[in-house]
Amino acid sequence: MSAVPGWCFVAAMAALPLVLPDLYLLSVLTSAGIFIIGAISLNLLLGYTGQLSLGHAAFFGLGAYASALASLGFDIGIGFGLRLTLPPQPVWIGFLAAIAVAGGFGWLLGRLAFRVRGAYFVIITICFAQVLRMVALNWVELTQGPMALIGLSPFSLWLPGQGVVELYAKNQTYWLVLGVAVLCFLVVRQIVHSRVGRALVALRENETLARSVGIRVTHYLVIATVVSAGIAGAAGSLFAHNVRIVDPDVFLFIYTVTMVIMVITGGKGTLWGPVVGGLIFGLLPDLLRGAAPPEAQWIAYGVAMILLVMFLPRGIVPAIAALMPARRPGRGATASPVSQEAP
Amino acid sequence: MSAPPLLSVEQVAVQIGGLVAIADLSFTVAEGEVVSLIGPNGAGKTTAFNVITGYMRPRDGRVRFRGQDLVGQAPERIAAAGLVRSFQRTSIFGRCTVFENARMALHLRGRTGLLGALLRLPAARREEARLQEEAWAMLDFVGLAARADTPAESLAYGEQRRLGIALAAAAAPQLLLLDEPAAGLNPSETAECMALIRRLRDRGTTILLVEHDMAMVMRISDRIVVLNQGRVIAAGPPAEIREDPDVIRAYLGGAPGWESAHAAA
């Protein structure tokens, strides 16, 4: 697996705002990019550990709320007459807080949910997102409930020589999202092509056998969940400061479903799968906008999901890879990709 | 045999769903030995393996490995302590290539964690290179290096069994438990399997074996422990066991004979 085509793709995406300064296209690509980051994170769980976690919107939403609350500041009662106060923080602190909070909850969910498998695991993850949505709806003092957190500031970056710059322009946000997406992709790639990644795939393929060769089940599944949740939290933070409003609907099951569709369309357990699937389902709704009501879009998603599972269960990337001539990494070759043996 | 045993199973009793699978099991394995656990179907051999490797909890009794009690520990911890098993059925990572199987099985030979993986520190790179070498060495050892790029599930049956043993032996455990390594193999494959077990022993690995192929058991074992209905009815060197009246009665009087026991689970 050569990295050259990948970097060419990134370079082309980075050059796009210079070649084609279409503001609408950029904003569509920006929000697609945010969901691609979410899909990349979900893929680590869904694709590489094989655990069908359907509460992923929870981490996305936690990231959005953590980031929004850190940058707006808050002052709430926490019982016993005590108050917890945080003055408004710079956005980049909010971004880090989003990763930390989502990762922390990922640890918690991992500890709780991996005691069970199969249908029980799926239901516990769904319930997790549902409970968080209800908290967001009802803890009005902190979250403003259904009235939403509004007036979020846009992203800011510290640039050498210029100090802190707020990213108001569409192309700046686009580059920021692209940068974060590349970083997240690399994080997942590094993990997948390491001893940790092999442990995850071993657990996915045969848990009993994996344990017998000394792979600690809970330890590795929790690691994967924490990393996945942290990345989803980063996506949530980008989402919050991009649309500049956060309401409890970020926890909706439909966001999880969107990311799931992206991952299985592209190919779960492949590095490029979520990118390909994310581009398709990130751009499709906007291309169809005006042509059909939003209900029709969701119906199309549902039908797509059914057809994919039935007729292309491994997704687009493995289907294309199967058409390419097989490579034989000879003896002494470095890093053979564990990733391509996905289901 | 004055040295303390490597493994000692002490008065283990197991119940599965109200049925007594093992009534009272005690035996020891000394360092460097090849010990076989034999007995008719339902004697509790695989159950004993499951208890020793932490997949099942006994109702009673102790399992000591180098003096340390293993009961209640998770399989992965027991593996880390140096005691690894193979399986009758679920023995390979089918959809991964043979080479990747080998690398996964070498998990305990590495230390790289999340941080090392993310940052590709020099230590992690060196470890990756070393693990790669070890994986090739292991495939050479079991004669599967030529099949390295083949998905494990497309190997011939005999090759799959050999890979299964290789996975268990990969991290060089002190004690290797093999659950019916020769089940379903033809005579020449059985001979290969036997040679492999001998080479593992020569490498310094102690081996505990469950096997139905009596010819193989008699030729390969230093000692044999015979189980019947969850109890040890005899233990000793092969020559002794062959003549033991209790053993003969259990095998010839009981339903499954020496030969038909071959295909059993």
Place this chain on the structure above:
Amino acid sequence: MDQALQHLVNGTVLGGTYALLGIGLTLIFGVMRVVNFTHGELYAFGAYMVYALVSLLGINFYLSLLLAALLGAALGAAIELLLLRPLRRADIDSVMLVMIGAALVLQNAEMWGWGGVAKLVPSPFAGTPLVVGPISVMPLRIFVLLVACALLLGFWLLLDRTRAGTAMRATFQDAEAAALMGVRVGWVNTATFAIGSGLAAAAGALLGPVFMVSPTMGDLVGLKAFAIVILGGLGNLPGAAIGGFALGYIEEFGGGYVSTEYRDAFGFLLIILVLAIRPQGLVAPRERVG
């Protein structure tokens, strides 16, 4: 005390319909090993059918309830034949994804067809509460509870006393053995999914006139149905009935004494707690090794 009695009565009424929902879902899981994500949508479907039959076509209320349940069963049978039968050999995760896709289609079709505005279903019952001592109940709610209990009883009789029920129970226990004994598992699956769906639609048809009918009503209810079957143990029929009433009481008392806002969250919190503290109590250890 009086307030507690009132909560008890309300919880019982709610619990009856929850039990219907839970039994349908757990039956489907037990027989077919399918986690049915369309369950909540069939509940909403039942409610809309009653609305359509009563308000738009002017059909008798009681007849409409019956028809709505039957239509729900028919829709369930169609889903089974179209989506689940081709996936008989697929793994549980693939089936779950397909069912999520189906739920997405059903919900948005309802939204598209009926619009986002909630509908009111007229019922022939008096709008004034029945007052007995300190307790007051709407007559409609008593009717709902009675019908729910009658359906539960009827379902039990079907399972216990008929040949179809025997085949279903056999498949429930061991699908392979049942097939060997001559049970036509394919049709048992279709019947199971139809009955489970019919029960969900019946629950929706009964509660539609009590609350309002809206396209997203199935969302929360579908999730609550999961809560019910987890409480009772997946695939455990009496457990689902108990779980249904338990959730009814938990919501009613929790909403009354702890927090009205978090009323809907209690069930989910409880599942997470139950699974976190005693997963082995709910999951039968089925691990097979070697």
